Amino acid sequence: MSRVLCINPGSTSTKIAVFDDEAEVCAVTVRHPAEELAAFGRVAQQASFRRDLILDALAQAGFGLDTLDAVVGRGGLIRPVAGGTYLVDADLLDELRHPTGEHASNLGGILAVELAAAAHAAPRPNGPVPEPVEGAHGASTSSASGEITSTGRDGGQVQAFIVDPVVVDEFEPLARYSGHPEIERRSIFHALNQKAVARHDASDKGRRYEDLNLIVAHLGGGISVGAHRRGRVIDVNNALDGDGPFAPERAGGLPTASWAKLVLSGRYTPAETRRLLAGRGGLASLLGTSDAREAEARATAGDEQARLALDAMAYQVAKEIGSAAAVLAGDVDAIVLTGGLAHDHAFVAAITACVSFIADVVTYPGEDEMPALRDGALRVLRGIEPAKLFADEVLLR
Known part of the structure; x- marks a missing residue:
């Protein structure tokens, strides 16, 4: 022992x-x-x-x-x-x-x-x-x-x-490119939980993580969607700095020119600008709360703004999963949803409806760090x- x-x-x-x-x-x-x-x-x-x-x-x-x-x-x-x-x-x-x-x-x-x-x-x-x-x-x-x-x-x-x-950075060379030589895409994501649930799913299938191609979406205060090819995360959105789907506390990817205009407007200090991306972005800015459970309760009670914001977040997650499927050339053994938001059946159903044609969708709610x-x-x-x-x-x- x-x-x-x-x-x-x-x-x-x-x-x-x-x-x-x-x-x-x-x-x-x-x-x-x-x-x-x-x-x-x-x-x-x-x-x-x-x-x-x-x-x-x-x-x-x-x-x-x-x-x-x-x-x-x-x-x-x-x-x-x-x-x-x-x-x-x-x-x-x-x-x-x-x-x-x-x-x-x-x-x-x-x-x-x-x-x-x-x-x-x-x-x-x-x-x-x-x-x-x-x-x-x-x-x-x-x-x-x-x-x-x-x-x-x-x-x-x-x-x-x-x-x-x-x-954790296992990017292949093409994944590092952005459209500007001074800005490189970085690998920062929920590596501990993503790798753990990927291994869990492989074990449940009687397979080795290193033998599977998986798309893992961590759905929490930040959202990361990783393309796992045979044990390596070869591409993933930067869940810390503002990339990919918006999340309860993250703004996600933003239209570049509009973001530059906002930053240069003088309305925000550098620290406040950073908080707009992480901390006060996403649901926090759209609905005034970063608590997805509160947002879902409001949507269920008839709050149309809350329903649209949650649907848009699910839409962006599904779109990111589609991008990861392209990275894996369509060879996907499973799509794995994890994190706190994976407890939300309506949110999971909205994502699943869009991506189940790619591969089976399995959920491991929460994060067991x-x-x-x-x-x-x-x-x-x-x-x-x-x-x-x-x-x-x-x-x-």
Whole structure:
């Protein structure tokens, strides 16, 4: 049996879960009031604060660090890498501390390392604590590879991982092109959940993810539609910066000239302009709410504006799925819908009516990030796939 601690840092909370193999044996959400986080200038500075709260939560739940085999955190805004499970070595740790953008997910790998180090310092039921070799945050470090590890409960190593960060980039060359040489299309999407549900669908079919062509649509506060060809996401809309379908909180792709005119109008500051794309776009701007459940309730009660906005969002998702089908040359084994909006039967039905001619449509509502993190660690612990190293995989552009 392998015991894995999963960590998912969010802007106002840190979710943790302990798994014995696939069985969840502990789940805790630690809330962080805004006034507490306001004391920190940068996200990375919150690491020790959140680590101590996690240690307290685990102690209260009765779980000792000496029982762990691995710690896995959500990946952050590092430079682009291929999908997979990454060992948090010195190179990746430095990248997470100096990321390409500020986001709570940057803490995932940092916290994983700090808790692996704490596991190293914990009393051992099988003998004394070995003397550490100083590395990042006091974790034991292999001088040959920079690997940050600790001694686990059976004398093995407690390793720190991240899995499928949002910057997973498996684009083929043509997917990177835009119509201007100074603007390249970027791969930023819900990689963790998309890859997890794609593997789930393949398993349900008795197939390997690497043998299938799938279109996966993550339907949440942001929407991403990915073309998965034999285990690689070869094209996907940028769900962070404003590309593809509009979403509850995202404006999606906008007519370029009209957008440029709005930006140059002087009505908005740069920060406000950014928020128009992500945070206050989509349903938030059209209906005054980013809560799709509220929008659906209004539509059901006869609000025509709400009904049209939801229908337009479904229409744009379906159109993006059609584009992904073209990328796969029509060779599509299934269309997979996931995320919170996949709970909305009317929304799913509207999409399905437009795209079912392409392939069967299957739904996996919600997003199970903790099991996805767990599975990434277990694939390495069980020898199904090797842990990747950031320095070997980073795309330098």
